[in-house]
Amino acid sequence: MAKFIFAIGPLNIAVLINNLYINISIFFIMAFLTTFVANIPFSKYFRILIIPFGFLAISIITILIGISDVDIFIWSIKIWSKYIGITYQSLEDVLHIIMRVLAAISSTFFLGLTTPLNNIIKVLKKIKIPNLLIELLVLIYRFIFIFLEEANEIYTIQEMKFGYIGFKNSYRSVSLLIKHLFVRVLVKYESMVIALDSKLYDGEFKIGD
Template sequence: MKYNLDYIAHNNKLRIVNPKLKILYTFLTLIISLFSKNIFVPFIAFLVSSYLIIFRARVPVKIYLYLLLPAIAFALFNLIFMSFWYGKIVIFKIFFITFKLEGLKQGILIFFRILGGVSTMLFLALTTPIIELFYVLRRYLPKEFIDIALMMYKFIFDLLDTFLTMKNAQETRLGYKDVKTSYKSLGMLMSNLFIRTYEKSEKVYISMASRGYDGDIRILTELPNLKLKNLFIVLLFEFLLALLALTLPPLL
C-alpha cells in the first residue's frame, strides 16, 4: 500500500522537524484538551493539528479523513447515548427516548475532546516515523518496554503480510465462494496463521541470536536538529492554550 502510515510518516513535509518537538506538542496539547471544561480549547487543538497535517505536512486529505472519521462516528454515538442516559432535566422526548440536558452538555464536551485528542495523536503518527519515536522514548522509559513495543510493531506487519498472502491464495482457489466454504476457509486461515507467525518469530530470534543479540535492541538513527524558534512557538502556543483552558468558563 502506497499510503500507509509508515510511508506517510517517512514522506511528509514535517519529517525534518525534530521528533522531540512533535512529541512535546502532542503531549501538552492532548493533556490540556482533555482537562479543559470549555469546548473551544479542544476545538482549537483540532484546527491547529488539522492545519499542520494537511497544509504543513501535506498529508492527503482523504487519508486524514479516513483515519479521523471512525473517531467522529464513535464521538457522535457517545453524544447520542449520553443525551438520553445521563442527567435528570428532560429537554424533549421522541417516542420512548428521553433526551436530557446534562447528558447533552457532557456529550458535546466529550465529542470535542475526542476530536481534539484524535487529531493531535494523528499529527504525531502521520509526521513521525515510529523508529524515531522509539529512539526518543527510550531515553525516558524502560528500554525493555520499548524493545517489546518495537518487536510488536514489526510483527504486526509480518502478521498482516502473512494473512494477506494466505487469504489471496484461498481466494484464487474459490475458498470464499459461499458461506459454508468461507467459514471453513476462515478457520483454516486463523489456525495456520498462528502457526506461521510463531515459526517466523522463532526464526527472527535465532537470526538475532546468531548476530550477537544480548537482550538489548540498538536503535541507530540520526535526529534532525532542534530549532529554538520552533520550540518557542510550540511553548507559546501551549501557554496560550493552557491560559484559555484556565480562564474560559464552561460554555455549556
C-alpha cells in the first residue's frame, strides 16, 4: 500500500500540474528508483519506455507542425500558398507533453515493474475498486504475455528460416507474423474459455484478499 501511494502521488502530480521542471524531476527520480534501487536493468527499462512513444508520436506530430498563410515559423516549407513548419510555441508545447508523459509513465513503471500483480490486486481490493475492473486487469496482464510469447516464437522461427533478409522478405514475414499471431492468440483464448468452463466458471473470477 505504501509503494502504491508513493507511485500514485507523482502520477497525479504529473497529470494535474503541467510544470516542466516538476515533471523532469519526477521522471529522473522514478527512473532512478526503478533501475538503481529496484535493480531493473537499464537496457530493459529503456526498451519498455520506448514502446509508448509509438503512440505519442502521432500526437506530437500534429502539435509540432502547423500551417499558416504567412511564414511565422522558425523552420518551414512552402507548398503552393501555404507554409508548413514549426514554431517556438509548438516546440515548447511538445517538450511539455513529452516530459509530462515520461513523468506519468515512469511512475506507473515503478509500481508495475517492482510489485507483483497479486499485491497490486490486493491493494485495489482494499481501496474498493470494482471486481469487474480488477478482472479486466488480470485478463489484460495475462494476454500481454501470451501475445509476447507467441510473437517471439513466430519471429524466432522466421529468423531461423532467414525470413528477414532483404526488404521484400521482411515485409512478407511481418505480414505473416501478424496473421498467424492473431490466429494463435484466438486459439489461446478458446483454450482459456474451455479451462474456465471445466472449472465451473460462473462469470466472476474468485480473487482472494
